[in-house]
Amino acid sequence: MFFDSFDSAQLESQLSGDRFTAVYRLFGNENTARSKAEDICAEQTVEFPVKLLPKTIAEKITGTIENFEKESEGIYRAAISFAEETAAVEFTQFINVLFGNISMKQGIQLVSVIPSKKILDMLPGPQFGISGIREITGVPQRPPLFTALKPMGLSAENLAELAAVFTQGGIDIIKDDHGLSDQVFAPFEERVQRCAAAVKEANVKFNRKAVYVANITAPFDKIIDRAYRAKELGAGGVMLSPGISGFDSLRKMTEAGLPVFAHPAWMGGMAMNPMQGVSCGVLYGTLMRLAGADAVIFPNFGGRFPLSHQDCMDIVTESRKPAGTLRPMFPSPAGGMELKNIRSMIENYGSDMLLLIGSGLFSCGDDILENCRKFIESAEGC
Amino acid sequence: MFFDSFDSAQLESQLSGDRFTAVYRLFGNENTARSKAEDICAEQTVEFPVKLLPKTIAEKITGTIENFEKESEGIYRAAISFAEETAAVEFTQFINVLFGNISMKQGIQLVSVIPSKKILDMLPGPQFGISGIREITGVPQRPPLFTALKPMGLSAENLAELAAVFTQGGIDIIKDDHGLSDQVFAPFEERVQRCAAAVKEANVKFNRKAVYVANITAPFDKIIDRAYRAKELGAGGVMLSPGISGFDSLRKMTEAGLPVFAHPAWMGGMAMNPMQGVSCGVLYGTLMRLAGADAVIFPNFGGRFPLSHQDCMDIVTESRKPAGTLRPMFPSPAGGMELKNIRSMIENYGSDMLLLIGSGLFSCGDDILENCRKFIESAEGC
Numbered sequence: 001m002f003f004d005s006f007d008s009a010q011l012e013s014q015l016s017g018d019r020f021t022a023v024y025r026l027f028g029n030e031n032t033a034r035s036k037a038e039d040i041c042a043e044q045t046v047e048f049p050v051k052l053l054p055k056t057i058a059e060k061i062t063g064t065i066e067n068f069e070k071e072s073e074g075i076y077r078a079a080i081s082f083a084e085e086t087a088a089v090e091f092t093q094f095i096n097v098l099f100g101n102i103s104m105k106q107g108i109q110l111v112s113v114i115p116s117k118k119i120l121d122m123l124p125g126p127q128f129g130i131s132g133i134r135e136i137t138g139v140p141q142r143p144p145l146f147t148a149l150k151p152m153g154l155s156a157e158n159l160a161e162l163a164a165v166f167t168q169g170g171i172d173i174i175k176d177d178h179g180l181s182d183q184v185f186a187p188f189e190e191r192v193q194r195c196a197a198a199v200k201e202a203n204v205k206f207n208r209k210a211v212y213v214a215n216i217t218a219p220f221d222k223i224i225d226r227a228y229r230a231k232e233l234g235a236g237g238v239m240l241s242p243g244i245s246g247f248d249s250l251r252k253m254t255e256a257g258l259p260v261f262a263h264p265a266w267m268g269g270m271a272m273n274p275m276q277g278v279s280c281g282v283l284y285g286t287l288m289r290l291a292g293a294d295a296v297i298f299p300n301f302g303g304r305f306p307l308s309h310q311d312c313m314d315i316v317t318e319s320r321k322p323a324g325t326l327r328p329m330f331p332s333p334a335g336g337m338e339l340k341n342i343r344s345m346i347e348n349y350g351s352d353m354l355l356l357i358g359s360g361l362f363s364c365g366d367d368i369l370e371n372c373r374k375f376i377e378s379a380e381g382c
Numbered sequence: 383m384f385f386d387s388f389d390s391a392q393l394e395s396q397l398s399g400d401r402f403t404a405v406y407r408l409f410g411n412e413n414t415a416r417s418k419a420e421d422i423c424a425e426q427t428v429e430f431p432v433k434l435l436p437k438t439i440a441e442k443i444t445g446t447i448e449n450f451e452k453e454s455e456g457i458y459r460a461a462i463s464f465a466e467e468t469a470a471v472e473f474t475q476f477i478n479v480l481f482g483n484i485s486m487k488q489g490i491q492l493v494s495v496i497p498s499k500k501i502l503d504m505l506p507g508p509q510f511g512i513s514g515i516r517e518i519t520g521v522p523q524r525p526p527l528f529t530a531l532k533p534m535g536l537s538a539e540n541l542a543e544l545a546a547v548f549t550q551g552g553i554d555i556i557k558d559d560h561g562l563s564d565q566v567f568a569p570f571e572e573r574v575q576r577c578a579a580a581v582k583e584a585n586v587k588f589n590r591k592a593v594y595v596a597n598i599t600a601p602f603d604k605i606i607d608r609a610y611r612a613k614e615l616g617a618g619g620v621m622l623s624p625g626i627s628g629f630d631s632l633r634k635m636t637e638a639g640l641p642v643f644a645h646p647a648w649m650g651g652m653a654m655n656p657m658q659g660v661s662c663g664v665l666y667g668t669l670m671r672l673a674g675a676d677a678v679i680f681p682n683f684g685g686r687f688p689l690s691h692q693d694c695m696d697i698v699t700e701s702r703k704p705a706g707t708l709r710p711m712f713p714s715p716a717g718g719m720e721l722k723n724i725r726s727m728i729e730n731y732g733s734d735m736l737l738l739i740g741s742g743l744f745s746c747g748d749d750i751l752e753n754c755r756k757f758i759e760s761a762e763g764c
Contacts, residue, residue, distance in 0.1 A: 002744055006540050014566045043686070046533035047559055048741045057535035085566050086534065090601050092626050093563040096647055100561070100623065104650030104687045104717070151428035152468065153439035158388050177429055179482070181475040184396045184467050219472050220630040241482065244474050246628035248602040265478055268486030269652035269659035277651035304425070305486045335486070359430045362384055 008056035015060055019081040020119050022098050023112035026076045027275045033076035036108055037065050040078070043101050045086055061086060077111075084116040091248045091291070094119060099278055103270070111279045113286050120324055123251065123290040128259045129327030130320070130352055133294055136236065136259065137172040138209040142379055143351050145170065145372075146332060148358040149195065150177035156186045160194035162368075166361075167202035167210040169372025173354065174199060175213035175239055178263045178297075182218070188226060189233075196234030211236030213261050216253070223249050227256035237294075243267025247291045254292040261332075262293035271311075280311035285318025288329065295330035295354055300345065303336030309348075316349050332356045339364055339378045346382040355379055390438035397442055401463040403496040404480050408458045409489035409657045415458035418490055419447050422460070425483050427468055443468065459493075466498040473630045473673070476501060481660055485652075493661040495668050502706055505633065505672040510641045511709030512702070512734055515676055518618065518641065519554040520591040524761055525728065527552065527754075528714060528738040531577065532559035538568045542576035544750075548743075549584035549592040551754025555736065556581060557595035557621055560645045560679075564600070570608060571615075578616030593618030595643050598635070605631050609638035619676075625649025629673045636674040643714075644675035653693075662693035667700025670711065677712035677736055682727065685718030691730075698731050714738045721746055721753075721760050728764040737761055 026033035041063035067079040087094040182188040216226035237259040243266035299305030332354035408415035423445035449461040469476035564570040596612035619641040625648035681687030714736035
């Protein structure tokens with residue numbers, strides 16, 4: 001009626017038939033959940049009353065409910081597939097189909113993503129991954145030791161001194177705190193130059209292979225420049241908070257050729273509601289890995305943040321599970337971890353993780369070198 | 383003890399003394415709420431035990447609780463100020479200080495943002511705003527009429543035909559549906575070229591001043607090119623979903639010089655939890671306006687989305703309230719609005735809004751021109 005000139009044969013000829021799938025948890029009784037599933041099919045694609053659509057669009061462009069089942073009382077689970085062409089070979093539009101408009105609806109949680117082949121071709125994932133970072137740092141088996149340069153307010157020179165001490169002390173990866181960007185008291189250029197040089201010098205002096213990771217979360221038009229500049233200045237990795245700068249900035253930034261450490265800042269609100277949003281596993285696991293993160297920092301249960309044990313296990317599973325050609329990504333539980341947490345972290349996650357202890361390396365004693373020694377001892381003792 | 387070489391006089395000399403302020407709602411009893419407020423001061427800046435900090439950092443870099451008061455039983459409100467230097471003259475780091483790590487904590491909601499002068503200099507806000515869009519569309523008083531080209535699956539030619547009919551019918555602003563990016567069935571280049579040309583031709587033929595708005599939500603490295611290309615091809619505005627591409631991509635994109643329409647996709651999860659995240663007023667109002675959006679589309683109460691009346695009023699207030707040199711931004715309530723909703727929308731928000739009716743322009747009758755006539759009549763009748 002409205003679309004007389006629509007050419008259904010042309011549309012059909014443009015579709016490969018390959019589809020990607022998203023799994024949603026839907027809250028409510030069976031009828032409510034089923035109508036949420038049906039709603040997702042249209043809301044995420046055509047945003048149009050299905051009964052008014054041309055038949056081919058209704059059948060091929062709206063999502064298809066592939067499976068619908070009860071998970072427990074009041075919780076259902078729907079697997080919905082979408083023609084891969086709806087995502088336009090763009091990570092941004094892929095994210096929009098998965099959870100764009102329905103992010104504003106209640107009782108819908110995105111809990112699993114199964115990309116199609118074309119989506120995976122577009123998103124090759126980690127360039128280095130677990131084995132790459134192990135090779136760079138020369139740590140074949142135990143969890144590499146990871147810490148952060150802080151607090152904000154120190155000068156670039158102060159931070160570089162700390163970086164040298166951590167290197168001497170045996171820490172494998174030393175990153176900027178995620179709040180260090182380009183502040184007047186520790187400007188990006190000077191900080192990265194000094195910290196990279198300090199780690200390099202200490203590596204030579206103490207026969208170490210420590211890596212300095214520069215935070216490059218930055219204005220839209222400076223992210224890529226900072227990634228390349230960090231590399232030039234000798235950083236061994238870069239960190240980005242894609243909640244702030246967008247997942248696709250992470251994908252693009254991998255082109256600088258350094259290992260990428262993803263930080264969860266800002267996007268927590270998406271995952272803090274058990275009945276809505278995006279599950280921790282998808283947000284910090286699946287999407288970070290698809291974006292190309294080599295390691296993901298996430299707030300571990302039992303620290304300063306309220307994630308559950310299951311949330312964390314889901315992140316770790318999504319980070320490391322076999323997934324076609326995607327390399328495994330290092331999970332890095334963090335957020336208030338102390339030396340006393342190391343045993344349970346290793347028991348929970350095994351040794352394929354980064355042990356990130358930040359301020360906990362200061363609070364366990366007055367002598368940083370001695371604290372580093374305890375850190376190594378705790379990690380090797382497990 | 384750790385920071386012997388820290389130069390406190392140097393840090394003091396680098397701080398202007400100007401501060402920006404964020405207001406948080408804190409859930410729990412008074413003790414819990416107060417400790418959440420204290421936690422925010424450190425978590426958003428130094429991420430370090432305050433008792434171990436050098437004195438100047440503890441006093442000048444961590445946040446300061448400026449006000450703490452009870453809002454109602456179990457809800458407190460804290461105004462916390464931060465040295466503007468913590469935000470490094472970067473929108474991205476400003477966002478990180480406002481709600482980076484604490485997005486992962488529970489019972490904390492960001493409800494108000496008061497930028498400092500330097501932050502406002504960095505974020506000049508809407509270039510056109512309400513008066514600019516009224517001038518471009520030649521609609522001095524009533525709400526401009528706004529609709530969307532849909533459904534996904536139509537060809538660029540089909541969409542252009544629709545755009546011509548809407549122009550003839552008297553719609554003032556005709557945008558791509560937010561899911562149209564660069565799909566094979568309606569590629570960006572062809573779609574924008576055809577739709578812009580169709581609107582231009584119909585404007586001449588029917589003596590109209592309608593504007594076509596191209597969706598440029600795109601991969602990180604294509605957003606800016608698409609904004610400029612849309613302008614070259616004759617689009618009168620661009621639309622972006624900064625939840626997906628990052629708020630700072632919107633700021634940067636304003637440089638193309640076209641009115642910017644912001645879409646709320648993906649970030650809804652941040653605002654869907656009444657006890658956590660970012661309030662609708664801040665997320666869709668304050669931050670969109672600071673980023674430079676000339677209009678913001680948001681899901682109106684009483685439509686397909688569950689926002690409350692108060693949420694929507696907050697967005698509208700933040701969009702239009704006097705705020706230094708920031709131009710007012712057009713609020714555009716949407717999401718399942720129909721002709722029958724127009725009267726209550728105007729009663730609620732007054733006439734300084736964009737009346738966005740998308741699929742409702744199809745579902746109210748078989749003849750689009752006739753439906754447009756009813757749309758105008760409803761808007762003018764109020």
